Amino acid sequence: MDHETKQPGDPSSVVLCPDGPILIRGDFEIVTPSGDPVPRHRNTVALCRCGASAIKPYCDGSHKLIKFRTGVPSTVDEDS
Amino acid sequence: MKKPEPRGPVSAELIDLLTRRPGADGAAQTELLGLVTETARLTDDILTDDDLQLALFCLYELHYGGLEGVDDLWEWEPGLIAVRRLLEEPFEQALRSAALVAAGPPADGNNAAAEGKPDSDAVAEMLFALAAQDGGPSLSRYVAKKATIEQLSEFLIHKSVYQLKEADPHTWVIPRLTGRPKAALVEIQADEYGGGRQHRMHSALFARTMDGLGLDSSYGSYVDAVPAVALASVNMMSLFGLNRRLRGAITGHLAIYEMTSSRPNHLYGGGFRRHGFGAEVTEYFDEHVEADAVHEQIAGRDLAGGLAEAEPELLEDILFGATAALAIDARLTAHIVEAWQDGRSSLRTPLPAPA
Ligand code: FES
Ligand SMILES: [Fe+2]
Numbered sequence: 135m136d137h138e139t140k141q142p143g144d145p146s147s148v149v150l151c152p153d154g155p156i157l158i159r160g161d162f163e164i165v166t167p168s169g170d171p172v173p174r175h176r177n178t179v180a181l182c183r184c185g186a187s188a189i190k191p192y193c194d195g196s197h198k199l200i201k202f203r204t205g206v207p208s209t210v211d212e213d214s
Numbered sequence: 215m216k217k218p219e220p221r222g223p224v225s226a227e228l229i230d231l232l233t234r235r236p237g238a239d240g241a242a243q244t245e246l247l248g249l250v251t252e253t254a255r256l257t258d259d260i261l262t263d264d265d266l267q268l269a270l271f272c273l274y275e276l277h278y279g280g281l282e283g284v285d286d287l288w289e290w291e292p293g294l295i296a297v298r299r300l301l302e303e304p305f306e307q308a309l310r311s312a313a314l315v316a317a318g319p320p321a322d323g324n325n326a327a328a329e330g331k332p333d334s335d336a337v338a339e340m341l342f343a344l345a346a347q348d349g350g351p352s353l354s355r356y357v358a359k360k361a362t363i364e365q366l367s368e369f370l371i372h373k374s375v376y377q378l379k380e381a382d383p384h385t386w387v388i389p390r391l392t393g394r395p396k397a398a399l400v401e402i403q404a405d406e407y408g409g410g411r412q413h414r415m416h417s418a419l420f421a422r423t424m425d426g427l428g429l430d431s432s433y434g435s436y437v438d439a440v441p442a443v444a445l446a447s448v449n450m451m452s453l454f455g456l457n458r459r460l461r462g463a464i465t466g467h468l469a470i471y472e473m474t475s476s477r478p479n480h481l482y483g484g485g486f487r488r489h490g491f492g493a494e495v496t497e498y499f500d501e502h503v504e505a506d507a508v509h510e511q512i513a514g515r516d517l518a519g520g521l522a523e524a525e526p527e528l529l530e531d532i533l534f535g536a537t538a539a540l541a542i543d544a545r546l547t548a549h550i551v552e553a554w555q556d557g558r559s560s561l562r563t564p565l566p567a568p569a
């Protein structure tokens with residue numbers, strides 16, 4: 135496995151889920167462009183990146199229905 | 215919970231035994247062992263055997279909240295553990311055959327296993343693929359479009375056997391994991407248990423949904439009403455959760471539950487809104503649309519995938535847990551939808567007409 139495992143103690147991490155949402159855990163805030171907080175019910179959230187969710191900004195699993203494909207993100211190793 | 219009504223000789227003898235002092239009546243225990251051996255051998259299908267599923271359910275319940283009027287010492291009484299194992303063995307076999315049928319011809323999973331080094335992304339992908347081929351009649355579409363208010367109540371009653379202790383069977387495995395899969399499971403379970411807020415526990419949200427329909431939301435209140443296969447669905451989780459050797463199966467089970475949840479819960483919520491119910495009732499479903507879109511990612515990749523990376527020999531059981539969950543729940547769904555389509559109640563004892 136060359137992908138990075140979770141680092142304990144990291145302030146926050148962003149996981150690009152293959153064919154799915156962006157998972158964010160740690161210490162962060164989600165705000166509207168004017169800075170108002172977006173309602174949030176849990177520590178770790180999944181943000182929709184396929185555009186099909188009915189509960190944006192969060193993912194509701196619709197990416198599976200529309201067969202959203204992301205491809206594999208390139209890693210630091212590959213780039214350098 | 216209160217003691218359920220027996221459904222045959224085994225559950226009758228077990229429940230009777232449990233009302234006595236543990237160890238007081240060795241002869242009765244020996245008799246029960248003999249009866250269970252015989253009955254388990256003769257049953258046509260243990261998955262739909264009311265008597266045996268209820269007996270197993272009662273035995274497992276001793277490890278959860280217990281049964282009213284039953285001495286807590288019974289939990290580890292060697293004679294009862296022996297009975298449990300006599301039931302678990304054919305039950306596990308039946309689940310393995312059901313899972314095999316559901317899984318169809320062996321897919322990439324076995325290649326990854328053969329290469330000896332499954333990768334967590336590949337495991338997640340396999341599980342998502344399994345979840346996607348989940349066919350059969352759809353309970354969620356029926357609930358969304360057609361279910362009457364009585365059918366909505368029946369739906370909640372079937373679900374209540376598990377949902378009022380939602381997440382508990384998977385919690386058993388936490389001390390059996392280490393590292394990445396352990397952290398992943400704890401992250402999911404924290405959410406299931408409301409992130410520390412009692413009223414946000416998923417079991418508490420489900421109780422409020424039941425209250426909103428005028429149902430009794432105390433734990434176990436409808437166990438007598440549900441068919442054997444509904445008990446089998448919950449017994450399966452206890453079997454996987456309570457046996458360390460099946461730790462792969464319980465993680466696969468959780469992953470597939472999370473992966474087949476967001477969309478159905480969106481539809482369930484719609485069914486209740488169609489009948490005019492508000493947020494108090496639909497919150498349980500709304501919460502699951504959002505939560506399980508998070509949980510499915512963590513459960514597939516970090517929990518099941520992480521476990522497969524750490525212990526590659528468990529991959530087979532991870533897939534077994536996932537396919538068994540799909541197979542049993544498909545049978546329960548078929549039971550419910552067929553009854554409704556015939557205009558019958560899907561419960562063993564229909565609900566009394568609303569007052
Ligand atoms: S990424 Fe999941 S719904 Fe868009
Ligand atoms: Fe939940």
Ligand SMILES: [Fe+2]
Binds near residue numbers: 406472505506509
């Ligand atoms: Fe969940």
